[in-house]
Amino acid sequence: MNDSNSGSETRGPNRLNTVPPKSMPIESRLTPEAGWLLQRERAVAWLRVAFAALAVVVIQLNPERVARFPALSLFSLISFFLYSLAVLYLAGRNKLTSSPFGVLTTSLDVVWIAVIVFSTGGTRTPFFFYYSFPVITASVRWGLKGSVPVALVGVALYGFVRITLTAEAMEPPIGIDTLLVRSMYLIVLGAIFGYISEFERNQNKRLLTLSKTAAEVATLEERRRITFELHDGILQSLATLILRLENFRLRLSEKQNELANEIRSLEELSRDSMKQIREFLSGKETAPFINGTVVEKLRQEAKFLHSGMGLDVILEAEPEELDLPPPMEREVYYVLREALTNVIRHSHASKVEIHLLQKNGTLQASIVDNGVGFSERSRGTENGLGLKAMKQRIQKFEGELSVKSSPGHGTKISFLVPVTAP
Numbered sequence: 001m002n003d004s005n006s007g008s009e010t011r012g013p014n015r016l017n018t019v020p021p022k023s024m025p026i027e028s029r030l031t032p033e034a035g036w037l038l039q040r041e042r043a044v045a046w047l048r049v050a051f052a053a054l055a056v057v058v059i060q061l062n063p064e065r066v067a068r069f070p071a072l073s074l075f076s077l078i079s080f081f082l083y084s085l086a087v088l089y090l091a092g093r094n095k096l097t098s099s100p101f102g103v104l105t106t107s108l109d110v111v112w113i114a115v116i117v118f119s120t121g122g123t124r125t126p127f128f129f130y131y132s133f134p135v136i137t138a139s140v141r142w143g144l145k146g147s148v149p150v151a152l153v154g155v156a157l158y159g160f161v162r163i164t165l166t167a168e169a170m171e172p173p174i175g176i177d178t179l180l181v182r183s184m185y186l187i188v189l190g191a192i193f194g195y196i197s198e199f200e201r202n203q204n205k206r207l208l209t210l211s212k213t214a215a216e217v218a219t220l221e222e223r224r225r226i227t228f229e230l231h232d233g234i235l236q237s238l239a240t241l242i243l244r245l246e247n248f249r250l251r252l253s254e255k256q257n258e259l260a261n262e263i264r265s266l267e268e269l270s271r272d273s274m275k276q277i278r279e280f281l282s283g284k285e286t287a288p289f290i291n292g293t294v295v296e297k298l299r300q301e302a303k304f305l306h307s308g309m310g311l312d313v314i315l316e317a318e319p320e321e322l323d324l325p326p327p328m329e330r331e332v333y334y335v336l337r338e339a340l341t342n343v344i345r346h347s348h349a350s351k352v353e354i355h356l357l358q359k360n361g362t363l364q365a366s367i368v369d370n371g372v373g374f375s376e377r378s379r380g381t382e383n384g385l386g387l388k389a390m391k392q393r394i395q396k397f398e399g400e401l402s403v404k405s406s407p408g409h410g411t412k413i414s415f416l417v418p419v420t421a422p
Contacts, residue, residue: 347371
């Protein structure tokens with residue numbers, strides 16, 4: 001599509017200069033609660049690696065512990081260490097925050113530790129306290145409903161080892177009293193850690209609720225402050241503008257109907273602006289952006305700029321009707337409209353070109369004018385706020401916006417955003 005009233009040569013959208021979106025850190029895309037869960041899983045993964053490394057060191061210092069089952073001991077210790085490293089890597093990649101992964105790693109921890117205990121001395125193993133690791137991790141993840149069942153499973157496995165191994169390293173197995181004490185220790189440990197974990201989780205939820213409430217109160221207070229400032233400033237100015245336009249239109253002669261219609265259009269625009277501001281200040285949702293109309297709206301803007309401002313506008317879109325998600329289409333339109341407003345207010349340009357290209361899951365866009373341009377030093381003065389808002393709108397969709405300009409050589413604003421299915 002090509003809307004132009006100047007007959008200028010058209011340049012294809014494939015000549016746009018775009019910047020690929022930057023990958024955002026994982027933590028910056030998470031909610032506070034999800035970030036806390038991720039940190040917890042990473043801490044547990046590091047603790048698992050420490051337990052596995054300590055087991056290898058202990059066996060190196062006392063190799064007699066593996067004299068009965070050397071192959072099984074070597075396999076269980078090395079595989080547990082490698083498994084711990086793999087889990088640490090996945091935790092660093094934010095792959096272990098879901099519940100199924102937590103259940104899987106806890107189950108593997110219990111089984112691996114049972115094999116290590118069996119192969120390194122049975123009930124006389126120095127690694128009995130390793131059963132506390134899955135108990136602690138289960139308490140951190142699920143509280144009492146996770147820690148106590150895991151502790152009971154550990155006690156059952158430890159008792160099974162005691163029953164099946166009637167002789168260990170030429171010595172009788174430990175007494176039933178020692179077995180009961182250790183079992184009680186594991187169960188009590190699970191109950192204590194489960195209770196502490198549930199208490200901490202409830203406190204965190206309470207803090208998040210209080211934080212959200214405080215944020216809502218601050219938002220309402222800020223909205224009230226903006227209400228007073230807008231009412232005393234912009235709204236009163238718009239009301240005065242409407243009254244003056246009405247008075248001016250009534251004083252026009254009948255031969256000036258075209259000018260009167262234009263003034264009436266300005267009156268309606270001012271009234272719509274006041275209505276939107278009042279709806280925003282009262283907390284109401286503004287009129288929704290109609291999906292699939294961004295190109296048509298830009299076409300209307302181009303027509304107005306040419307007929308009312310004498311500005312030659314070239315508008316190209318491929319395809320002619322963009323297929324964008326509604327929130328993205330709304331933000332893209334506001335970015336392009338802000339760019340056009342900057343052209344009118346600051347550039348003193350006679351020509352502006354708008355190029356849109358949706359292809360291969362991305363939207364590329366640029367707006368180029370032949371105006372006076374500006375230097376990098378002056379970017380933060382007159383139009384810095386508008387450019388900042390434009391960048392923030394594009395970055396909401398993990399896109400990137402760039403601005404290129406120099407005095408006497410016009411300005412080019414371009415952006416690229418990944419497009420998901422609407």
